[in-house]
Amino acid sequence: MSRRRDEFARSVGGPGGWSRECPATDTVGFRAKRPPAGFSLRRGSKEASNRSLIRTARRGIHSGSHLEEDIVFVIGIDPHKGSHTAAVLDRQERLVGELRVVADRRQRDRFLHFAEPFTPRTWAIEAASGLGALLAQQLVAAGEVVLDVPPALSARVRLLDAGRNDKTDPHDARSAAVVALRHAGLRSVVAMDHSAVLRLLADRHHDLIALRTQAICRLHALLCLLIPGGLSRRLSAERAGRALRAMRPLELVEAERKRLASALLADVRRIDNQLVALKARIDQAVATSGTTVTNIHGVGPIVAALLVGHTGDVRRFPTSGHYARYNGTAPIEASSGPQVRHRLNPRGNRQLNHALHMAAVTQVGHDTPGRIYYERKLAEGKSRKEALRALKRRISDAVYRQLVVDAG
DSSP, rough: OOOHOOOOHHHHTTTOOTTTOOEESSSEEEEEOOOOSSOOOTTTSHHHHHHOOOOOHHHOOOOOSSTTTTTTTEEEEEEEESSSEEEEEEOOOOOOEEEEESSSTTTHHHHHHHHHTTOOOEEEEETTTTTTTHHHHHHHHHHOOOOOOOHHHHHHHHHHSSOOOOOOHHHHHHHHHHHHHHOOOEEEEEOOOOOHHHHHHHHHHHHHHHHHHHHHHHHHHHHHHSSSOOOOOOHHHHHHHHHHHHOOOOOHHHHHHHHHHHHHHHHHHHHHHHHHHHHHHHHHHHHHHSSGGGTTTTTOHHHHHHHHHHHOGGGGGSSHHHHHHHHTSOEEEOBBTTTTTTOOOOOOOOOHHHHHHHHHHHHSSSSHHHHHHHHHHHHOOOTTHHHHHHHHHHHHHHHHHHHHHOOO
């Protein structure tokens, strides 16, 4: 058997087969380290990235860690509403400590006391902008280095490291630490500044608009059952109030519908008053921020709050192209063979994309350089949507430049 195995190894050796140094022998028999030919992953693809992460997680290969040489320990944290679980790893991914802390007002002190022996250190919090946002800000305020680990990356490590996707808090914390050790592009958590205020106000404005739209749609549906043909699409609270006051229901069903419509009308008026007050607060917050993004035509206080608030620290984007990819204005390449083409990017931050869309529509509707650029794209044979997307990319670059100037 041994002689046949050696003859087989010699027959497949050389340039066209496996090298004699590659085979590994075990109790089963001859086994090649890798096949000589066959399916290969395209460099830069998602599958190739996953395969690289498999090798990193399972074999401990240091693939471009972003950590400094003096960082010895990484503390991964899996945050939850009621508790947080921490796992401490060294450079060789050995587990050297573990802790579960109840989420309360003393959580930061407990973690800092637990981490005292592990110096120098860095913290890796899964979803540091979500459930772990409060803990991340507390640690940053204490002078700690905190990294934001996307849940998608920690899920890959959890699946590829253990061979299954079972979720436990200690395993999730360890996965977050492994990502921090091996991934070079994690975002560092910084203390919140005025942009966080603008984001809160912009999100509140978005929520109020959604609530008003919902109330108006339900009011429309009831009015269609009370008034033949209903009212026009652009329904205001004043017009709906006049229509309800003029009604004299004769049946119990109509009377109940009128009462429900009056309640919905009261909701619309309440939301309108809240929007007026919120608009004043947004105007004041944008003026206090001192941003120059409002110099771009079509960017008012609400759009500026969306742009500044959802961008955050613009220095995390190396170029305007990175920023365009983040806000969804950069098209996605969908080339095949010699045919080079691009398609619409449905990803990215949709709130930023909506703000840039509003600015583009405003520029097209007025006599601006943006309208000249839009008409030139139409003359080149592009459709209206394609020309508008091209203008949105130009506005994205202008917004990036202004934000960089504001950041100093």
